[in-house]
Amino acid sequence: MKIDDGTVRHIARLARIRVTDAQARTLEGELTTILQWVEQLNEVDTSGVEPMTSVMETTATMRKDEVTDGGYPEDIVKNATEKADQFFVVPKVVE
Amino acid sequence: MANSAASSNLIKSETGDWELVIGLEVHAQVTSKAKLFSGAATKFGAEPNSQVSLVDAAMPGMLPVINKECLAQAVRTGLGLKAQVNLRSVFDRKNYFYPDLPQGYQISQFSQPIVGEGEVVLNMEGGETVRIGIERLHLEQDAGKSLHDQDPKSSYVDLNRSGVALMEIVSNPDIRSARQAQAYVTKIRSILRYLGTCDGNMEEGSLRADVNVSMRRPGAELGTRTEIKNINSIRFIGQAIEYESRRQIEVLEGGGEITQETRLFDTKTGQTRPMRSKEEAHDYRYFPDPDLLPVELSREFVDRLAEDLPELPDQKTDRFMADWGLDSYDVELLVAEKERADYFEEMVGGGAAPKQAANWLLNQHLGRVNKEGVAFEDAPVTAAANISILKMVDEGTISGKIAKELYDLVWETGDDPAKLVEERGLRQVTDxxxxxxxxxxxxxxxxxxxxxxxxxxxxxxxxxxxxxxxxxxxxxxxxxxxxxxxxxxxxxx
Structure with a gap:
């Protein structure tokens, strides 16, 4: 499968990454190579094999339903570019 | 087969009949003390960002750990919806950017949800029974909240809600009218409240719905649908569907095509309009969340939850109908709220005739409660007082007309009905x-x-x-x- 310029720009947009025309051309080639390698993996017959999403042979650890965290709003907004009254402040987003 | 083109639900038009096809996604906030993957509190109305852990704010290096009670709540809800509970389920990342989503993805469940297919039964007015299939229920994180009215150029973001557990309950496209959609949400809300898995408070956003609407000629293939996002009242759900179905019919009859899109319902105008953002965001690129291992529940865990389930609205309905021969629609109204059903049982247990008690409760008592806009449990007229009023009617002590006046007097004074009858000379003249x-x-x-x-x-x-x-x-x-x-x-x- 060949990745074209439009797909590169679509992915870049979804990931909120700005790419120059020159970068897009490079990425086209690189992403195409990666996908070709993945296509090679497709040659292995995996029917009946569960997809492996983790290398650990255990299942999820769980927490009790107890309030053990929170209560430090100043810390939460400390690194924000802009803040007011313990809120994060961002450019207006409204529908 | 659920609910095929019952002719009463068709929309008549000069060009022929139209059938409305509706599917609903209900988002219900899970009742729990702490969030789905962190130990921060979930209480409504706290100071901004005061119930946020570093996990909820998506600080680098933080790892989510699942809250077991949220899993239990989802399982209880699945059992209440007569649905299949999946002992193994997987959490995925749903990727999109929005300022109130600090992670840049929502942790949700995609291909392996915790609950599979189920069913909800609606008893409609006039005795009709409608079955709505449930496709799935999955757990996911809620997003934070953006406030837009604080500043002309900026939005303010509060992450208190970020990471609170939500259940998304997805119906099949089995719903055929606005009325059915409203009855469906009412029923889901009622089941959740009986189970104690969601408080159902729609004003606070604990329960909200996305409504998928399309039109077709009876028996034809499904038409293109639009999705109306985030409606938080049962009345608005009805209005949004009425408006959107009329709009689609107009477009189709004008020779146009429906664009598959996301729309918003404007509560002020009663209209729907397309969201401005481009739907590129619909490319969510789901993949299993590498921070979370699959959830494995034991059969014993599920069985124990099943044993502890309370009596649910449908079981109550069956019992009320079998024991007292009441009409199915009346019973649906009686059992819709647990407090209401308990009140009714108290009246019947205290000697009131079931049919008479049902009528009185639904018309007189609920009528006044709704008129005053008070919570059912805050009404000043007790079940005991209503029993006493009905008994006096039954014995001929007072007339039916006086009973209503007496009821209002009890509401206003809080006095004992029998005492009021004597004091105010309300006794019926049979002489x-x-x-x-x-x-x-x-x-x-x-x-x-x-x-x-x-x-x-x-x-x-x-x-x-x-x-x-x-x-x-x-x-x-x-x-x-x-x-x-x-x-x-x-x-x-």
Whole structure:
């Protein structure tokens, strides 16, 4: 499968990454190579094999339903570019 | 087969009938003390960003750990929806950017949800039963909240809600009218509240719905749908569907095509409009969240939760109908809220006749509760007081008309009904001599009407009204009728 310029720009947009025309051309080639390698993996017959999403042979650890965290709003907004009254402040987003 | 084109639900038009097809996604906030993957609190209305852990704010290096109670709540809900519970489920990342989503993805469940197919039964007005299939229920994180009215150029973001557990309940496209959609959400809300898995508070956003609407000719393939996002009242769900179905019919009959898009319902205008953002965001690129291992539940865990389930609305409905022969729609209304059902059972347990108690509760009591806009449990008229009122009607101590006045007096004073009847002289006059005296007076005062009534027996009602007025509604209506007929020489009809 060949990745074209439009797909590169679509992915870049979804990931909120700005790419120059020159970068897009490079990425086209690189992403195409990666996908070709993945296509090679497709040659292995995996029917009946569960997809492996983790290398650990255990299942999820769980927490009790107890309030053990929170209560430090100043810390939460400390690194924000802009803040007011313990809120994060961002450019207006409204529908 | 659920609900195929019942002709009553079709929308008539000059070009022929249209069938409305609706599917709903209900987002219900899970009742839990802490969030789905962190130990921060979930309480509504706290100071901004005061219930946020570093996990919820998506600080680098933080790892989510699942709250077991949220899993239990999802399983209980699945059992309540008569759905299949999946012992193994997987959390995925749903990727999109929005300022109130600090992670840049929502942790949700995609291909392996915790609950599979189920069913909800609706008892509609007029005795019709409608079955709505549930496709799935999955757990996911809620996003934070953006406030847009604080500043002309900026939005303010509060992450208190970020990471709170949500259940998304997805229906099949089995719903065929706005009324059914409303009944469906009402029923889901009722089941959740009985189970205690969601408080159902729609004003606070604990329960909200995305509504998928499309139109087709009866029996034809499904049409292109639009999705109306985030409606938080049952009334608005009805309005949004009514508007959107009319809009789609207009487009289709004008020779146009429906664009698959996300729309918003404007509560001020009662209209829907397309969201401005481009739907590129619909490319969510789901993949299993590498921070979380698959959830494995034991059969014993699920069985234990099943044993502890409370009696649910449908079981209550069956019991009320079997034990007391009540109408299915009345029962649906009675059991919709647990407090209401308990109140009704208290009335019947205290000796009120079931049918009479149901009518009285649904019309008189609920009517006043709704009119006053108070919570059901805050109504000042107790079940015991209502039992006493109905008993006095039954024994002929007071008339039906006086019963309603007495009810209002109890509401206002909080006094004992029997005491009020004595104090205010509300006792019904069954004494025929007293009634005869009033009847004689009225006939004497209205010779013209008395002369005509023989030819027109239907005007007898006017005389009954006069007598009731004169006796302040305290005369026994049967006695009044009999005496009037006798004096005016009108045969029993």
């Amino acid at each position: 025929t001599v007293a009634i005869e005296k009033v009847v004689d007076e009225i006939i004497a005062a209205n010779p013209k009407q008395a002369g005509q009534v023989k030819a027109k027996p239907q005007t007898l009602g006017w005389f009954v009204g006069q007598v009731m007025q004169k006796t302040s509604g305290k005369a026994n209506p049967q006695a009044v009728n009999a005496i009037l007929r006798e004096k005016l020489e009108i045969a029993e009809d």
